[in-house]
Amino acid sequence: MISVIDCQMGNIGSVVNIIKHIGHDVKIITSAEEVLAAEKLIFPGVGHWNNGVANLNTSGLKPALYEAVLEKKTPILGICLGMQLLFKESEEGDQEALDLIPGSITRFRFDESHQDPINPERKLRIPHMGWNVVNPVHQHPIFSDWADESRFYFVHSYHANHVPPENQLMTCHYGYEFVCAVHKENIWGVQFHPEKSHKFGMRLLKNFIEKI
Numbered sequence: 001m002i003s004v005i006d007c008q009m010g011n012i013g014s015v016v017n018i019i020k021h022i023g024h025d026v027k028i029i030t031s032a033e034e035v036l037a038a039e040k041l042i043f044p045g046v047g048h049w050n051n052g053v054a055n056l057n058t059s060g061l062k063p064a065l066y067e068a069v070l071e072k073k074t075p076i077l078g079i080c081l082g083m084q085l086l087f088k089e090s091e092e093g094d095q096e097a098l099d100l101i102p103g104s105i106t107r108f109r110f111d112e113s114h115q116d117p118i119n120p121e122r123k124l125r126i127p128h129m130g131w132n133v134v135n136p137v138h139q140h141p142i143f144s145d146w147a148d149e150s151r152f153y154f155v156h157s158y159h160a161n162h163v164p165p166e167n168q169l170m171t172c173h174y175g176y177e178f179v180c181a182v183h184k185e186n187i188w189g190v191q192f193h194p195e196k197s198h199k200f201g202m203r204l205l206k207n208f209i210e211k212i
Helices: 013-021 032-037 049-059 061-071 198-211
Strands: 002-005 026-029 041-045 076-080 104-107 128-136 151-156 158-161 168-174 176-184 187-190
Touching (some): 002 013, 013 041, 013 198, 032 061, 041 061, 151 198, 158 176
Parallel strands (some): 002 026, 002 041, 076 187
Antiparallel strands (some): 128 168
């Protein structure tokens, strides 16, 4: 059973639907007790950093997440803002989040009309929105059977920065190379939206559920 955390940070229906589509049981959870009882956690989110931190604090889920992830070693996958909240701090806000992955969150650093050095005809705007190729940094079961170029759907203005090499899982190029997926022990995070990424997203979620 996969547990999707509802922390009032956006519609999680598409995450639930894609997990059902690939043939796995899933439930939405909202309480500390449910977090502690979960076999595997998915933590999606969209929106502003400070709102996300506030929702973590007011929901009472933060202590339960620490116990589940750090003590019980429950696998967790953060998605979009859910991934960012695995870090301690962000340029988008002034509140501290979970501090489970080393590094920080920073805004894209280029003019919004900047040309992509790889594809000069493409103008770069913030947010980074749409499909883009991701590149694995290390061999890992979460993408062990990827035989083709994998593309995922992004919508974000901030990204992970200063992530130690051993915690970098995938990178993406948008104006410059940035870390778009992270990993530490039983903790995973992806900046893109696997639930909006068709066969690529289904493959990643299937691997997380079945191989992790």
